[in-house]
Amino acid sequence: xxxxxxxxxxxxxxxxxxxxxxxxxxxxxxxxxxxxxxxxxxxxxxxxxxxxxxxxxxxxxxxxxxxxxxxxxxxxxxxxxxxxxxxxxxxxxxxxxxxxxxxxxxxxxxxxxxxxxxxxxxxxxxxxxxxxxxxxxxxxxxxxxxxxxxxxxxxxxxxxxxxxxxxxxxxxxxxxxxxxxxxxxxxxxxxxxxxxxxxxxxxxxxxxxxxxxxxxxxxxxxxxxxxxxxxxxxxxxxxxxxxxxxxxxxxxxxxxxxxxxxxxxxxxxxxxxxxxxxxxxxxxxxxxxxxxxxxxxxxxxxxxxxxxxxxxxxxxxxxxxxxxxxxxxxxxxxxxxxxxxxxxxxxxxxxxxx
Numbered sequence: 001x002x003x004x005x006x007x008x009x010x011x012x013x014x015x016x017x018x019x020x021x022x023x024x025x026x027x028x029x030x031x032x033x034x035x036x037x038x039x040x041x042x043x044x045x046x047x048x049x050x051x052x053x054x055x056x057x058x059x060x061x062x063x064x065x066x067x068x069x070x071x072x073x074x075x076x077x078x079x080x081x082x083x084x085x086x087x088x089x090x091x092x093x094x095x096x097x098x099x100x101x102x103x104x105x106x107x108x109x110x111x112x113x114x115x116x117x118x119x120x121x122x123x124x125x126x127x128x129x130x131x132x133x134x135x136x137x138x139x140x141x142x143x144x145x146x147x148x149x150x151x152x153x154x155x156x157x158x159x160x161x162x163x164x165x166x167x168x169x170x171x172x173x174x175x176x177x178x179x180x181x182x183x184x185x186x187x188x189x190x191x192x193x194x195x196x197x198x199x200x201x202x203x204x205x206x207x208x209x210x211x212x213x214x215x216x217x218x219x220x221x222x223x224x225x226x227x228x229x230x231x232x233x234x235x236x237x238x239x240x241x242x243x244x245x246x247x248x249x250x251x252x253x254x255x256x257x258x259x260x261x262x263x264x265x266x267x268x269x270x271x272x273x274x275x276x277x278x279x280x281x282x283x284x285x286x287x288x289x290x291x292x293x294x295x296x297x298x299x300x301x302x303x304x305x306x307x308x309x310x311x312x313x314x315x316x317x318x319x320x321x322x323x324x325x326x327x328x329x330x331x332x333x334x335x336x337x338x339x340x341x342x343x344x345x346x347x348x349x350x351x352x353x354x
Contacts, residue, residue, distance in 0.1 A: 007048040011117040017269035020325035029117035092247035108211035122263020133171035134207040148200025154190035159202035178255035269334040
């Protein structure tokens with residue numbers, strides 16, 4: 001059995017909630033948002049390379065719209081390891097097609113991992129150890145292992161995974177059968193989940209042997225895997241848009257969860273910068289030249305260092321100036337940025353701002 005983990009980076013997202021910095025031609029996975037100078041995609045590749053044991057075993061799946069940006073940011077990635085979707089159909093087709101392609105090259109016993117390109121990871125050593133444990137589980141069992149993040153507050157923006165029966169320890173970490181998945185609960189339910197100690201956040205990271213998932217897809221998502229197996233990307237236009245969670249993970253009996261604690265954020269919207277970058281005693285997160293009077297709890301960003309943002313009497317707002325677009329939004333409404341983009345899309349005069 002091939003003992004190398006074959007990581008596949010999911011890099012086709014739109015990153016709409018980071019507009020106007022994130023645009024259609026350069027969504028958030030290609031931006032540097034964590035203060036390191038590297039893009040989120042580059043950071044993801046860097047931390048997966050040791051497990052892949054080199055570029056020849058690292059893969060990326062992305063959309064035709066941004067494939068050239070992937071090539072630019074990851075010049076060492078072999079062209080054969082770059083899978084280009086003709087159009088985005090959510091994660092179920094992406095995971096299915098990539099798994100089929102990996103199985104062709106490495107065999108169906110290959111251990112494959114899927115990793116979103118836009119995550120922040122704090123403790124790299126703990127992350128590496130967790131993935132080694134997940135790989136060991138996938139090698140020894142018919143298992144689809146998902147990494148569950150230890151929750152530190154009752155988030156309503158994440159899906160939750162409930163731990164079932166304990167299946168032993170791998171690399172010193174406990175592994176559990178998945179009892180159930182729950183999509184984004186309300187505040188009271190999330191609080192109850194955390195109090196039980198049995199729930200973790202769904203990270204969207206999965207590790208498994210290729211044959212295990214391919215067999216499960218033929219059982220639970222034949223309308224996705226059969227066209228892709230027979231036609232390849234020519235089937236994309238006919239495929240249903242569906243996430244891998246709905247298509248497979250919430251139905252399979254082979255789901256396992258490995259609770260992880262390595263410092264994680266999915267960088268879902270502008271509020272993530274406050275969690276990552278705000279230092280004790282700072283009133284605001286300032287990634288701009290900012291002159292403020294009685295302004296606090298705010299996030300300020302300017303794409304041009306020569307531009308100045310001046311504020312008076314503001315609290316808990318996000319202000320972003322980039323190119324010809326300026327965003328001003330209360331921090332509690334950042335999830336609604338996608339709704340505004342729909343309005344821009346419907347206006348031919350403003351569509352160039354997307």
